Amino acid sequence: MVLKNATILVIDDDVDVLTALRLLLKPLVKEVVTEKNPSNITSQIERTSYDIIILDMNFNGLVNTGNEGIFWLNKIRKQKPETSVILMTAYADIDLAIRGLKEGASDFLMKPWKNEKIIETITTILSQKKSQNTQKKHLNSNTVEIIGDSDVMTDIFTKLKKVAPTDANVLILGENGTGKDLIARALHDNSNRKHQPFVKVDVGALTESLFESELFGYKKGAFTDAREDRKGRFEAAHGGTLFLDEIGNISLAQQARLLTVLQNRQVTPLGSNTSISIDIRLVCATNIDPQILADEKKFRKDLIYRINTVDIIAPPLRDRGTDITELAHHFVTLYAEKYNKSPFSFDSGFISKLKNHDFPGNVRELQYVLERAVIMTDGSVLKPEDLVFSSIERPSTATRITTKSLNLDDLEKNAILNVLEKNKGNVSKSAKELGITRAALYRRLEKYEL
Template identity: 45%
Template sequence: MAKEGSIVVVDDNKGILTALQMLLSATFRNVITLSSPNNLIYTLQREKIDMVLLDMNFTSGLNNGNEGLFWLKEIKKHAPSVHVVLFTAYAEIDLAVRGIKEGASDFIVKPWDNDKLLTVLTGIMNKRKSVPKQKKEENCTVDFFWGDSPAMQRVRSYIEKVAKTDATILITGENGTGKGLLANEIHRLSLRNKAPMVHVDMGAITETLFESELFGHVKGAFTDARTDRTGKFEEANNGSLFLDEIGNLSYQLQSKLLTAIQQRSIVRVGSNQLIPVSARLICATNQNLQDMVSKSLFREDLLYRINTIHVEIPPLRERPKDIVPLAEQFIQKYATRYNRDVQVLTKEAKAKLTAHSWDGNIRELEHTMEKAVIICESETLGEDDFHLARKKESATITSVSTLEEMEKIMIQKSMDKQHGNLSAVASELGISRQTLYNKMKKYEL
């Protein structure tokens, strides 16, 4: 068989470099070994390289894998077409999974098996030759999943009736239940589906940029306003405007949003011109807005405006019949994305997934399936391929090993105590709501 392709091996262990030089030279046309990643980018720019086999750690005493992730990003920035396979110790598999999410093609666990290593590398080379660049992302999206549970069928019947109207809809439900996906489905079923649906994460907008983001601004309105800018309301004109996490909006900004909704018009920052807008409003939150109203944290008049139609998405634990079908959709999605041959869940695996509480709902299930697809080495996923998190209540500060874990637990405990009221949580923890929101994103709370 003719030798094909060029590979760079980066590892600080000279014994490993020598062994891989001998092994890979029988398969690859060109094998380059580097004991440090410092010259890696230069090598990629000078040579025609197809693949990099990259170690995760290079500095003595450091074994957190961050160096490998850093160099992975550098490779993808300077040579995005080059495939990267991560070389990792068994204890770093979670980092390797994170690396695949950030663009690595696969990972090899040390100590490696020669036949398996060659199978992985040559498999990537063959796919590089035969698969069009854009095919990898085809059919990777998962549409809104209604399922067969009675609760979701009631939601479906309700949505199909109201979607074709222009009524404002409020979607509530726990984190990870698919509120954003349902909003997309409402827009798809609406009479406005030929126009855009604009998504706004209300918790991620700072107070100083709120008006500019939603209403736009004119050139010179403030220091960095170098050109006119269209706001989200105008972008969604004749379409739908989805305001996610609306419960995170401060009381002061709620009045500005209410004015725009009532007048069906906006004024760009720095202008006096009234601009009419026609956007169907869809809002979502995981908080109890009526409870927030009683505590003067949310405007009652705004709640009336956004709550013409109220839809509650039930948590996944209340619809166990939907767990396996959803899991199978995610298997298909990530098997396509990561070029895996995983196809089947065993009977035992289905039972394990169905019995789990899924406190993180569909988001947790999707993350679990993605990780399992990446790590699985066969076409079948068994019960041992899933390492499911324990219930949040079982976590204690005495059992954590890092400051980040402790911080996550403290935030979760405060959220439970305050029943999801983020303003109260931020106040209790002594941080701003924006900082709290960023940390919730980081820890997937």
């Protein structure tokens, strides 16, 4: 949870406010510092870097401007522009708070506040900062951004760091939309071949007639339309990485031809009698279930051994826990910039609705859903009703690939998600179906941050 490592400074001349916020936040964050005198702000932020400053809008005339909050906000922004500021204001100061947002505040809270709203606002700001500042944090890559810090993604990053520097052939398994192509690219960009070509081929889309000419190349005159020599994808990837996507969809005849090339490390272009040596690192991907790949009537076992020195399973979005919040902030920020819109904030139910959706289309579906929301929303706050899930995407048990986790927490969490999805978020029905009380279900929702 992003809260646990946060440092927060609260500035208010009301001792009761400082005490209440310290008691609320202390169990949740790394450090809470309170300050009654705003004149000490400069020295406070000089000594310590705070993730968030909660700043009252009005003090006892210490700065004779009539809008002390704006004065101190500008001081903070000038001294520590990377620090997020949340303004605290009474209802009468709402216009001043809106001015504060234009001056660079991250958000504002109304007095009297609701504890849940404060925690939600802080969590949203921290998640957004993490999404913006954590590009390529796990991998030394200039071209790939893989976002996420859930346990399953941490395992992926660990495996990538071990496998990428080698020349081992890798088979990436996972449902559609899980980012298999990003993993393939990350393997290349973190390998010793990163300055050599990365060539991607969707082999599942190649017809029988195009398979050999596309992969192995051809000589002029090899067939009717062969008007000049052309390198195949194997030769084009020489020295680098060849990524064969949808490898599980090729025919047995195509598998036999591919196996021969991999065994001999040579290709023979159509219309030629001369073989060409190739030096490639092979990465393959498929959404086919491993049990289907193990069926020799569908896929040659000797080819599986060739392409599968190491396998990496791209986890479905429903198994990635809090990553959905980080991804949501990333995509909303991306599309707000693309469509020249002001930065968005999230209504309290927005993330909850995302987390309660099964996302059969995985990260790709999330991306399209959020792009649609950014385009269609008129205001600056995204609400649950802005999320429209496509009826095209349907979960398919035939293509689902699981990480086979037997962890009890994972099993319980997935059961809760499935029942909530089935009952369209109705807590009472879901609790009854799960055989627990509403209170027990709410505790589990909080435990798993759903």
